[in-house]
Amino acid sequence: GENVEQHPSTLSVQEGDSAVIKCTYSDSASNYFPWYKQELGKRPQLIIDIRSNVGEKKDQRIAVTLNKTAKHFSLHITETQPEDSAVYFCAAPEGSQGNLIFGKGTKLSVKP
Amino acid sequence: DGGITQSPKYLFRKEGQNVTLSCEQNLNHDAMYWYRQDPGQGLRLIYYSQIVNDFQKGDIAEGYSVSREKKESFPLTVTSAQKNPTAFYLCASSIVQDYGYTFGSGTRLTVV
Numbered sequence: 001g002e003n004v005e006q007h008p009s010t011l012s013v014q015e016g017d018s019a020v021i022k023c024t025y026s027d028s029a030s031n032y033f034p035w036y037k038q039e040l041g042k043r044p045q046l047i048i049d050i051r052s053n054v055g056e057k058k059d060q061r062i063a064v065t066l067n068k069t070a071k072h073f074s075l076h077i078t079e080t081q082p083e084d085s086a087v088y089f090c091a092a093p094e095g096s097q098g099n100l101i102f103g104k105g106t107k108l109s110v111k112p
Numbered sequence: 113d114g115g116i117t118q119s120p121k122y123l124f125r126k127e128g129q130n131v132t133l134s135c136e137q138n139l140n141h142d143a144m145y146w147y148r149q150d151p152g153q154g155l156r157l158i159y160y161s162q163i164v165n166d167f168q169k170g171d172i173a174e175g176y177s178v179s180r181e182k183k184e185s186f187p188l189t190v191t192s193a194q195k196n197p198t199a200f201y202l203c204a205s206s207i208v209q210d211y212g213y214t215f216g217s218g219t220r221l222t223v224v
Contacts, residue, residue: 042218044215046212099170
């Protein structure tokens with residue numbers, strides 16, 4: 001089955017700096033890679049996703065890059081703000097089943 | 113809120129008791145999922161269902177049971193066989209094979 005590894009587990013940056021979170025996956029057939037943001041006590045919210053026919057996708061200050069050869073994908077947040085503080089999860093699909101396997105999460109802290 | 117509703121928000125279970133967590137969606141999604149969230153463990157899949165009257169075990173199904181009698185509803189029962197049930201439980205739904213999850217707001221279960 002699919003295995004998703006996520007690093008780092010915690011990340012602290014100064015406001016205005018960039019933050020990068022990396023994930024690796026094991027199933028070369030995987031073709032969809034979402035990133036979720038979860039604020040304390042709340043539900044995860046999809047912030048960006050990428051499908052395997054593109055290498056990079058941007059949405060304002062957030063970008064995701066995908067390297068299918070190396071089986072890794074990354075979340076990039078530029079000009080970080082205190083409201084970016086949250087736990088971020090990457091995920092990849094388990095074969096053709098439709099369910100997602102999640103990384104263990106990265107707790108991002110943005111210091112003013 | 114968000115088309116998928118979980119209840120109750122907080123639930124307390126006594127030793128040896130079965131409890132049922134509710135998940136209802138009005139998004140017309142065929143697929144529904146249950147995840148368990150523990151600190152530092154990410155989201156782990158308990159059960160999922162892609163169609164009414166059918167469901168599959170996830171990675172940590174032992175001690176849990178589900179039913180899918182209606183498209184809109186996917187209740188999770190935490191049985192007395194689950195030895196460490198204290199956790200945050202998240203329900204999600206999606207269009208089959210599209211992977212874009214919508215999460216409920218979660219149920220926090222505590223054993224007392």
